[in-house]
Amino acid sequence: MSAAEKLVLIVGGGLAGLACAVRLHAAGVRPLIFEGSDGVGGRVRTDPLDGFLLDRGFQVFLDAYPEACELLDKKSLDLRAFRPGALIHQTSGMERVMDVFREPRHLLESALSPVGSFADKLRVAGLRLRLMGRTTQEIAVHEDMTTESYLQRAGFSAAMIDGFFRSFYGGIFLERELQTSSRMFEFTFKMFSQGRATLPAKGMGEIPRQLASRLSPAAIRLGAPVTQIQPGGIVLQSGEKFQGDAVVVATDATTAAELVPAAGAVGAVWRSVKCLYFAANRSPLGEAIIALDGTGAGLVNNVCVPSDLAPEYAPRGQALVSVSVLGSVDPDDLEARVLAELEGWFGRQVREWRHLRTYRIERALPRQSPGTGFTGPGFREQAGVYLCGDHNWSASIEGAIHSGLRTADAIVRFFK
Ligand SMILES: Cc1cc2nc3c(=O)[nH]c(=O)nc-3n(C[C@H](O)[C@H](O)[C@H](O)COP(=O)(O)OP(=O)(O)OC[C@H]3O[C@@H](n4cnc5c(N)ncnc54)[C@H](O)[C@@H]3O)c2cc1C
Known part of the structure; x- marks a missing residue:
């Protein structure tokens, strides 16, 4: 036959x-x-709601993914990219850490930012070089351990791990403890170094x-x-x-x-996450960037404004704010607590925001312990x-x- x-x-x-x-x-x-x-x-999946486009949980398409890019027609997805870097909310205010290889004009600001030491930033550059030179096949057989151990072994300071890696990779692994396999860390770090984090203009x-x-x-x-x-x-x-x-x-x-x-x-x-969407009259960020919690003290892990990348995500004159809360913790007054917390990030403008919807995703990512992936x-x-x-x-x-x-x-x- x-x-x-x-x-x-x-x-x-x-x-x-x-x-x-x-x-x-x-x-x-x-x-x-x-x-x-x-x-x-x-x-x-993406749900339309009153002119907004709500992805079922915040996620990004990394445009360096080799097989996905070969299979998909990227052009017709009309991908819109986040800026390479992040804003980190600290008790002292917002700090900016950019990928200085992509945005060299932020070299000084990123080097001097109190998120990690200068030596940490050199270690990031070294890691970037090492992983860009390694193939996915090589990563798949590389020694595996928790991401936390991997970063400690690479010499990163506790301040850098707590202030940056826990929230940035927390948003990717959906856990701030960094217990996910270091192979997964190496793979995503390589993808972020080689490409951009994007959203299709009309939603994931x-x-x-x-x-x-x-x-x-x-x-x-x-x-x-x-x-x-x-x-x-x-x-x-x-x-x-x-x-x-x-x-x-x-x-x-x-x-x-x-x-x-x-x-x-x-x-x-499973790793779980809640994604809260709010409508705002203006973007609290004003640029296509991800804002992270660097304090580890609150509920919120990361915030972004998809309509800053792609206006298609919100009706004209409005902004769509996406907020991720990791884990299974789910107080009755989740929305009110998140808004109160974000007032500390963005000030009184948060009082004008309108809650659109909350997605509670219990089965978001399977736990990826060392030794379980890429095999x-x-x-x-x-x-x-x-x-x-x-x-x-x-x-x-x-x-x-x-x-x-x-x-x-x-x-x-x-x-x-
Ligand atoms: C909130 C969130 C954030 C994420 N962030 C990222 C990110 O930034 N970047 C990234 O690359 N990945 C991210 N991911 C992971 C990525 O989305 C998943 O790994 C991927 O989509 C899994 O695809 P899948 O086809 O393996 O499984 P699924 O998407 O789970 O598909 C399984 C399908 O099977 C169907 N099904 C189940 N049971 C039955 C049945 N009995 N009969 C018929 N149908 C059934 C389900 O309805 C579903 O459609 C994220 C995931 C979530 C949820």
Whole structure:
């Protein structure tokens, strides 16, 4: 039988499932996605609300991601970049730390900023040089430890780790303790050094939308939760059954472990985050930059204004403020406490802000302990059932796409 007559059933229409389907389709294999929710994208979706665009949790697309960039048409995503650096809220006020390789005019200001010592800044430059010269494959086999140990071993001062790395990488790993694998740290540090942190002008949801547009509408069934995987087939919650030539489970780690216990998928321990959106009459930052909490004292970890990058994120004359609170802590008066805290950052203008919506994302990122990421082929296989998704490589957009593509490649090889 030729590849063209083969049918692959894919459970989950997140980035991994979509990437897998697009690659299969290109190879002449018929993919059929069953997505449990009402839309594609999984953890990368955008909701319109009263003229605002609300990403389901603040996240960025790093435009140096190698496989994602090869797969996606970056031009039509109309990517808008954050400035390379950050504003750090300290008890003494806002300090600016810029990537001086990209914005050399900030060399003096960044060197003199009280966030870390001058020696720390030289260490950042050295790390940048080292990691830019290292391939992802080299990083994948490099000694692994917690990011905290890695930074200590690299000689960074406690002030630099506490005042910068905990909040900057806290916003990426969704944990300030820096217990995430140092391989993940090295990979993201390299990506930030080589490229830019961006948002598509019309929201992060444009990324899955673009992939879905490459498939025929009949290849995606929405509102179709799968409850059972059987040899060569699946069963939907509705009771409907489907048979195919291979089955791909492209769900999150916990669901994968429930659906395919025999494949040895590890049900993840999750990193959680809350993302609060506010409408403001003007941007409290006034530039495309991420502001971080450098005190470690409050609820807020990071703040940005997506409409400063892409005016499409807010109606004309208004600004969209995005605020991230890490972890599971969730007081009843969360919005009021966050606003009170941000008055300390931005002053009385915060009193005029209007709360739009809060996203509580319990399963945001699987915990990536040392030794768990960047290992294996990027998927698992058990009797014709392939497990794919970010938990099989790295918890990121790149990791999900990498996993989806490797899964499709393996299936095509198998069919041939
Ligand atoms: C708040 C937040 C911030 C992040 N920040 C970044 C960032 O800045 N940069 C970055 O690169 N990455 C970031 N990430 C990580 C990135 O978004 C994920 O790693 C990636 O999207 C995971 O894709 P996936 O396809 O593996 O899984 P998912 O997106 O979880 O997709 C799985 C899909 O399977 C579906 N599904 C589940 N169970 C079933 C079932 N039984 N039947 C049918 N369908 C089912 C789900 O509805 C979902 O659509 C962030 C994630 C979050 C949530």
